[in-house]
Every structure is written in structure tokens, then in C-alpha cells.
Amino acid sequence: MKKVLVIGATSAIAEHCARIWAARGDALYLVARNEERLKTIAADLKVRGAKETHSHCMDLNDIDSHAAVLVAAETVMGGVDTVLIAHGTLSNQEACERSVEETLAEINTNALSSISLLTHIANRFEAKQAGTIAVISSVAGDRGRASNYVYGSAKAMLTAFTSGLRQRLHKSNVAVVTIKPGFVDTPMTASFKKCLLWAKPTAVAAKIVRAIDKRKDEVYVPAFWWAVMAVIKAIPSFAFKKFFL
């Protein structure tokens, strides 16, 4: 049985991962901001088979309380062996371009708050020489594009941070899994026109849970995004700047 801490538990991807863990009979500690949805999801996961579910309502931008959340999760479940960090917002690029405040707020939510959590978790897992840390980054972090570079650069920071963290923790038997979803059909992306490249959260969650089971390093979900991003990264900047992606 796993003892999983899910940060951003009301995100569609996190919720579907949690359903898989619940069906396996794992214990879940759920952290999110919206209390009504958090309570609903906690009750749901219990019926779906979770050994125990705990919910913890907080705003993850409140960095000062991050250490306390980890302690609380370890205390009530008698330890934590897996963490999934899945919270985030899809930035409004145009609003960010007009406002420094907005830009920094998005970077704060999508990168800095995760980095704060990761720092705390890394130290605790390193000390006990065990654990798996999974972070939802994004294909958007592979190369900044005009249409969403604020979100993309925050995710790029997460990708680089977890890459370094993975190296550091490798010798301590702690796995760091960087997950790069492509387009996923969730409430966060509801306003986008969908095409064949889009994946359902259930399918994406199944792949994420498998990557966590296998303690993979970096995974694109679905896998074909590896090829798509390889092409996008290979385009020289003098040509790339003329495209609009």
C-alpha cells in the first residue's frame, strides 16, 4: 500500500491519478484550495476503495505553511512515500503581457510554490533514503512560444529544477519523476478547440501512475509528444521567431 500526498488534488489529472490509487487501496492525503470540491473528491475516493482519505484545504501560494502540510500528511498517514505535485493555473498570456504583477503571480503559482514544496519534500525523503516525487510540468516548458511563454517559462523552471533534484537524490534512493503532459482535455483547457492531439485525463492519469510505479525520470504523456517537442526544439531560433505557435 502506498501513502500518497496529492498536491492540487482537484486538478483533473491529479483526481484521475488518485482514482487509480484509490482503486488499489492506497492511502491518500489531498491538498487543494476549493473546500467543496476537495470534500467531494475525498468522499468519492473513499468509496472507490482508498484505505483512507484526508483533505487539507489551503492556498498553495501560502509558502510559509508548506512545511506544516508535509508534517501533517506524515503524521496522519504514518508517513508519506509518494508525492504528486499537480497544482497550477493556465496563465492568460495577454493579461501577463500587460502586467508585471500578473506575470509574477503566474510564475509564483506554477513554479515557485512547487519549488518550495519540492525543497521541503526532497530534504525529508533524502533523510529517510526513500520515496518518489512526481511533478506535473508541461511540454510548454520545452521551448518558450509567443502564445504562452509565461506559463511555459514557469514549467521550464520546474523541469530544470527537477532534473537537478533527480541527480542530487539519485544516490539517496529517491526518484524524481518529471511529467510533461501535452494537450489534456480538462476544465483548465476547456476553452481550447480540441483536435486529435488532445488526450483524456483518464488516459493521461493511467500513464502517469505507471511512470510513478516504474520510478521513471522524465515522461511525455502521451508519449508521441516526445517526437513533437523534439521537432519544435530543433527549429533554429532565426526561423522559430517567424512562426506563431
Next chain:
Amino acid sequence: MTATAQTAITTTISGWGGYPTQKAQVITPLSLSAYKASLQHYPSVIARGMGRSYGDSANAATVIQTTYCDHFIAFDTATGLLTVEAGVTLRDILKVTVKHGWFLPVTPGTSFVTIGGAIASDVHGKNHHVAGTFGQHFVSMTVLLGTGEVATTSPTELPDLFHATCGGIGLTGVILTATIQLIPIKSAYITQKTIKAGSIEEACEAFEANSAATYSVAWIDCLTTGKHLGRSILMVGEHADSGGLNLKIKNPITVPIHMPAALLNSMTTRAFNGAYWAKASNNKTQTVPLLPYFYPLDAVGGWNKLYGKVGFMQYQFVLPKADGVGNMRKILTRIAQSGAGSFLAVLKQFGPANQNLLSFPIEGYTLALDFKMSPSVIDLLHRLDDLVADMGGRVYLTKDAVMREASFKTTYPKWQEFEAVRQKYGAIGRFSSAQSKRLGLA
């Protein structure tokens, strides 16, 4: 994320048959409390779940999609009492309950429907002759009314609202949650017996002879004419006593794109029917898992795409028991003459009707079949509607896309009572679908 915790997009929607299509604004609330806000923002809506009703029951200019409200609320493994949000599918329920020895009291032919849809269609299953419809097995539900209030209703609490909402195709309000009494099972298997019947008369006799069986349904050949008209393979089933409670759920193989419409024609259908008949053996008993027994087509995801982009019509009618066999022969003859008959057709005996105002089943025989969409099919269905109405029968609203107002109002005589209940609970003008407008409901 918006303040009202919901997402809105504009897209083209259709029922499972792919006809008709409609451009719609799709609102997907993230929590039950967000439904009320959706109602305030849009003048008239219809709730939509998995989009598995075949025609235009869940088509409207604005639809409230229940996808994200698919949570379990409570499940008592000792008593089999289950409470869920309306967006939970039957398949999700089975994944959770079968291993504890509980099964749905009534289930339609696909597990990819939501509880809300199952209630709104008052679905029936292979056990209708002994168990009635889905609406006869649940304890209570909560419904968001046109007034913005949330009402709790059951056969004893606001019974008028209850009997209008079960089978009410979403026109009384938005079903938010439901509490169902599941039935105990000892095994995830069904003991199935196959009986071959050489004609419609033999098939109906076989239903009669097996009326004590828990489950019964027949595949029927709608293309063969003459003496063997209506030849059928009857499958009767009982829950097995052994074999364990492992559901063995598999993900469906998906039909990725629309197939060329010409692929399904009377020749390929005839060949399929002939092979299916020849392969079946009479009086054979076997043990089969629950899922393929109840949901054979669920193994092929998106099977509707086999009909191509033009889509198809599913047509299901019921004829009263008196003269039922002779009348069924008349209609089958008419369908066989048209040559348009379907790949898979299903015959079933119904038990008595219930009190729900727009519920489909009446005691007698029901036939379900599909037709590839074409202008001549609409004409054929209208003529069949008239035949069915003359015989005292009716057509299932969940599968309907073309019925005319007059046919509806003749064959569903409680429609005025239904409208009165809608008036009383503030549903008039607030909940409407392409179908309700076509059928002349306010």
C-alpha cells in the same frame, strides 16, 4: 478558472446515432453548487451526460454537461445502498460495487450511461418482465428545479415530481444525485442458456415459456421474410453462484474514425445475420462474465462510427401483449420489405407498465433495431410510428429523433399530466431540448 466554477464552450453535439447534430453552448459545472449558477446565466437548458441517447433528447442550444460531477458520495457494502452524483456512469459503479457482491437492479444494454441519463430515460433491461424499470429501484434523488431550489424526491416525497422525473428526459430539472438500492450477487458471472426460435411466433412462445427467468432477450433477424420471418436466438440468464466477484474489466477497442457508410448494407447485414444464426446452437448452457453478457457492444468503443458520418437511427417500439405476436409479424414484414433493416436487432418481452408519466415500457413485446440514416428512413419511421400507434403501442423517446408531435401526444397519453407537473415545479421554459420542442412540450 471562472468565479462560477464552470467552463463554457461552443461546439457541435449530437446523440449516439449522429443524427441530428446541433451547434450548442456546453456548460460543464465543476461542482454541484455550480449548477445553480449555470441556470441563472442561461434561459433554457437541458442536462447531458454521456450523450448515449440516440436522437436529440440531449440536444439544445445550451446544454449542462455532467462530466465533472461524477463522484461517489456513499456506499454501504453491508446493505448495498449507493449514493452518487448524477454524472457517475454505470460502468464506474460496477467497478466499485461488484467486488463487494452488489449489482445494478436494472441495467440497459450499455454501461456507458450516467445515472442521470438512466433515470431520465427510465431505462429498462433484460429483466424488465420481472423487475420493471430503473426508476422502480431507487430510493431517492435530488433535482435542481427551474426555480433554483434543490428538491429531494422519492416515491413518497413529492411523488408527482418523482414520477415525472423518472422517464422525464431531463425536462423537469437537472438531476444532481441519486440513491439506489443495489441487488446482491454471489458471482461476476451469468449462466446463460441459448434457445433458437425459427420464427417470430416461436420466439414469443419461447419468451412465454421462460418468463420465470431473471434475464431474457433475443437477437432477431429483421431481413429474412416468409415462414422464417423474425427468426431469433433467445438468451436467458441467471446470476451464477460461483466463479468469484472479479469483474475483469477491459478497455474497449475503439473504432477510430467514421467508416465508409457503404460498408454496412443489406448484403453485409444479411451475411452477418446468416452467420450469427448458423453459429448459435440450440439449448446450450454456458457461463459468461457479466460485462459481455449485459454490454456486448461496449467491447467496441465508438461502434456508432461503423455507420459512417451520415449516422443512424435507432428505433425501438413496444406493442401491447394482446395481438402482439400477429402485430409484430405485420411490422417485421414491413421492415423486411424495406430492406433497410439493421445489423443488430433485439426483441424482448416487457412486464407491466409503471406509474412514471413518460416511461416507455408497457406489457407486451418490444423490438429495437437500427437503420442507416437516409431521407427515406425518416419516411419509413413515420409510417412505422403510425402502425405502432394504431396497434396501441409507442416508441422509446430515448432513441427517437424524428417522431411527430401528433404521434407523441397520442401514444403518451399522460403528456398533459407531465406538463402540469413541470408547470408546478417551474420547469416550463427553463428545461427544453430539440426533442421536447419537436414533440410540442412547452
